[in-house]
Amino acid sequence: QVKLLQSGAALVKPGASVKMSCKASGYTFTDYWVSWVKQSHGKSLEWIGEIYPNSGATNFNEKFKGKATLTVDKSTSTAYMELSRLTSEDSAIYYCTRGGPGAYWGQGTLVTVSS
Amino acid sequence: DVVLTQTPVSLLISLGGQASISCRSSQSLVHSNGNTYLHWYLQKPGQSPQLLIYQVSNRFSGIPDRFSGSGSGTDFTLKISRVEPEDLGVYYCLQRTHNPRTFGGGTKLELK
Numbered sequence: 001q002v003k004l005l006q007s008g009a010a011l012v013k014p015g016a017s018v019k020m021s022c023k024a025s026g027y028t029f030t031d032y033w034v035s036w037v038k039q040s041h042g043k044s045l046e047w048i049g050e051i052y053p054n055s056g057a058t059n060f061n062e063k064f065k066g067k068a069t070l071t072v073d074k075s076t077s078t079a080y081m082e083l084s085r086l087t088s089e090d091s092a093i094y095y096c097t098r099g100g101p102g103a104y105w106g107q108g109t110l111v112t113v114s115s
Numbered sequence: 116d117v118v119l120t121q122t123p124v125s126l127l128i129s130l131g132g133q134a135s136i137s138c139r140s141s142q143s144l145v146h147s148n149g150n151t152y153l154h155w156y157l158q159k160p161g162q163s164p165q166l167l168i169y170q171v172s173n174r175f176s177g178i179p180d181r182f183s184g185s186g187s188g189t190d191f192t193l194k195i196s197r198v199e200p201e202d203l204g205v206y207y208c209l210q211r212t213h214n215p216r217t218f219g220g221g222t223k224l225e226l227k
Binding site for chain 1: 152154156163164165166169170175176207209211214215216217218219220221
């Protein structure tokens with residue numbers, strides 16, 4: 001069955017970067033866009049952007065351009081998101097989801113930005 | 116950006132009752148290809164969101180027929196009939212017609 005397994009929680013210092021992963025299984029990784037979604041504590045969901053593994057094409061929410069970098073490793077069916085110049089506003093749970101209507105979601109990666 | 120306004124913000128429902136959630140868009144969600152990319156999700160406490168309804172009215176695999184979606188253009192509704200304990204959580208609508216994709220603010224369904 002389709003699974004998206006995300007990397008574990010990260011505690012990072014302000015100003016640093018963090019890179020998280022989303023390993024896909026149960027389907028052909030290169031056939032579907034992978035989206036990333038942010039959920040700040042107790043709040044709604046924000047769409048960050050998406051990447052098409054077959055070509056590496058990306059599509060971003062303007063708000064996250066310069067903040068998020070999306071990449072993939074086709075050999076391991078893994079998508080990555082790197083967040084740079086972290087502030088407390090970046091503390092959140094980040095989800096990866098298989099594209100289209102987002103039928104499949106990872107379990108989320110909690111990022112805490114604190115000194 | 117397209118703004119999705121969900122109402123109500125919270126809903127108190129008795130078990131076996133019916134719930135109705137509205138999602139209104141600031142722009143038409145009809146894509147140039149004729150499809151409407153408005154989807155509904157349920158996020159149970161401590162879990163990732165799960166897809167319930169895609170493209171307005173199509174139930175995702177395994178979703179019971181107690182859940183139904185309707186609407187067009189800018190006005191959409193999710194109905195849940197015969198509410199069960201496992202239906203509790205926060206419901207979100209999402210539009211994927213326009214960039215950036217945007218979510219509604221959420222509707223929390225709780226037991227009366």
